[in-house]
Amino acid sequence: DAKTTQPPSMDCAEGRAANLPCNHSTISGNEYVYWYRQIHSQGPQYIIHGLKNNETNEMASLIITEDRKSSTLILPHATLRDTAVYYCIVRVAGNQFYFGTGTSLTVIP
Amino acid sequence: DVKVTQSSRYLVKRTGEKVFLECVQDMDHENMFWYRQDPGLGLRLIYFSYDVKMKEKGDIPEGYSVSREKKERFSLILESASTNQTSMYLCASSKGTNQPQHFGDGTRLSIL
Numbered sequence A: 001d002a003k004t005t006q007p008p009s010m011d012c013a014e015g016r017a018a019n020l021p022c023n024h025s026t027i028s029g030n031e032y033v034y035w036y037r038q039i040h041s042q043g044p045q046y047i048i049h050g051l052k053n054n055e056t057n058e059m060a061s062l063i064i065t066e067d068r069k070s071s072t073l074i075l076p077h078a079t080l081r082d083t084a085v086y087y088c089i090v091r092v093a094g095n096q097f098y099f100g101t102g103t104s105l106t107v108i109p
Numbered sequence B: 001d002v003k004v005t006q007s008s009r010y011l012v013k014r015t016g017e018k019v020f021l022e023c024v025q026d027m028d029h030e031n032m033f034w035y036r037q038d039p040g041l042g043l044r045l046i047y048f049s050y051d052v053k054m055k056e057k058g059d060i061p062e063g064y065s066v067s068r069e070k071k072e073r074f075s076l077i078l079e080s081a082s083t084n085q086t087s088m089y090l091c092a093s094s095k096g097t098n099q100p101q102h103f104g105d106g107t108r109l110s111i112l
Helices: none
Strands: A009-013 A018-023 A033-038 A045-050 A061-064 A070-075 A084-090 A103-108 B004-006 B010-013 B019-025 B031-038 B042-049 B064-070 B073-078 B087-094 B107-111
Touching (some): B019 B107, B031 B073
Parallel strands (some): A009 A103, B010 B107
Antiparallel strands (some): A018 A070, B031 B087, B064 B073
């Protein structure tokens, strides 16, 4: 099963871009990469997902390397409300999602 | 927007009680899931369901059962609650195989 590796914590200045990396070196060809975030005391919030092409929506951009072994979530203009734990997930075995411990992002005023 | 609603945000029960956690989604999703989240352990899958009256065990099904009598509703049952089932319980739903899961806000359950 594909696993993901993320740094445990990161800081970002308010108004700057936050770039959150994720390593998934064992990903297989038909597995998607998903990003979620979780603000304290709430359920995980879906952000974006992709297979091999870069993706953008109103919340973020997802950059996937050509070999698909890593990806980066970009929050273009971080705000204090973006402070959360961010999870990078590779879907395995049908519909099961495996959440690791994620990256705790702190946006600093 | 997808709405996944869990019946309670906070719940306190006693050891040995039978506990029901309810989850309802309003987007006609086929798939529904129950997770528990504990500090340092991330989210762990308890049970999931691909269709009405269908259920599959996740990674930690022991001590739990589920019921899906209607497509929009997925219930988690603690048959005889124990203190090690004190946790945050999260319900999620998704439309299809590669579609994202959407989560409720969770139920923080304390077993005394």
